[in-house]
Amino acid sequence: MELYFAPGACSFVPHVGLEIVRQKTGEGFEPKLIKLHKGEHQTPEYLAINPEGQVPVLVVDGKPLTQILAIADYLDHRFPKAGLLPTDPWERAQAISTLAWFNNTLHPTFTHVFMPHKFSDDKDVQQKIRSHAVGSYRGLLEKLQGRIAAGGPIWSRTEASLHDAYAFTLLRWAGFAGIDPASLPGLKAYVESRMSMEPMAAAMARERVALDTYKPAA
Numbered sequence: 001m002e003l004y005f006a007p008g009a010c011s012f013v014p015h016v017g018l019e020i021v022r023q024k025t026g027e028g029f030e031p032k033l034i035k036l037h038k039g040e041h042q043t044p045e046y047l048a049i050n051p052e053g054q055v056p057v058l059v060v061d062g063k064p065l066t067q068i069l070a071i072a073d074y075l076d077h078r079f080p081k082a083g084l085l086p087t088d089p090w091e092r093a094q095a096i097s098t099l100a101w102f103n104n105t106l107h108p109t110f111t112h113v114f115m116p117h118k119f120s121d122d123k124d125v126q127q128k129i130r131s132h133a134v135g136s137y138r139g140l141l142e143k144l145q146g147r148i149a150a151g152g153p154i155w156s157r158t159e160a161s162l163h164d165a166y167a168f169t170l171l172r173w174a175g176f177a178g179i180d181p182a183s184l185p186g187l188k189a190y191v192e193s194r195m196s197m198e199p200m201a202a203a204m205a206r207e208r209v210a211l212d213t214y215k216p217a218a
């Protein structure tokens with residue numbers, strides 16, 4: 001298996017998933033670094049692997065699989081011993097529901113902050129899209145903080161999970177949106193408590209990423 005990833009991107013989620021698989025089953029993977037800032041996701045070679053020009057891509061026996069939810073489902077079915085998703089049908093559905101919420105709600109909201117040019121050619125409109133999305137993103141992170149505080153099976157696991165990897169990624173992105181992670185103390189404390197766990201730490205070291213991207217306005 002090969003994972004096409006970009007440092008600090010959402011590909012961190014399957015990256016941690018593959019580290020969990022390695023830890024639990026011994027099955028390894030080859031990390032393939034894509035530098036988004038250098039446009040490596042728009043080359044003809046990469047577009048042949050993923051015509052959407054995005055990371056992550058998991059390549060299995062030469063065949064590409066895209067979309068975090070599909071990669072999570074595939075890895076979970078192929079490596080049940082890794083315990084990536086719960087086996088109980090209701091808990092499994094709840095776990096996927098939360099991953100879907102991250103993927104189709106928090107993530108695209110951040111895209112409006114980070115890449116407003118995807119939504120308008122007009123610089124003034126881009127500025128408005130960005131500032132509106134910052135408020136929405138903060139509200140969603142507060143909801144995530146509330147879900148973690150409420151507890152339940154997803155947030156009380158003893159080992160690092162796909163959900164932890166997504167929570168780390170989304171909180172790390174907050175800094176780029178000008179949101180101080182310290183202003184979300186419950187979420188920050190939870191994410192920090194997972195960062196030293198081996199699958200997370202290994203993926204963070206390979207990607208050379210840390211949580212705090214926040215720079216206070218001068």
Ligand SMILES: N[C@@H](CCC(=O)N[C@@H](CS)C(=O)NCC(=O)O)C(=O)O
Pocket residue numbers: 009010011036041053054055056066067068069103
């Ligand atoms: N829904 C997709 C989202 C993938 C995505 O948005 N990837 C971003 C990085 S976080 C990307 O490659 N962006 C580059 C671009 O869209 O130009 C998934 O689950 O894989």
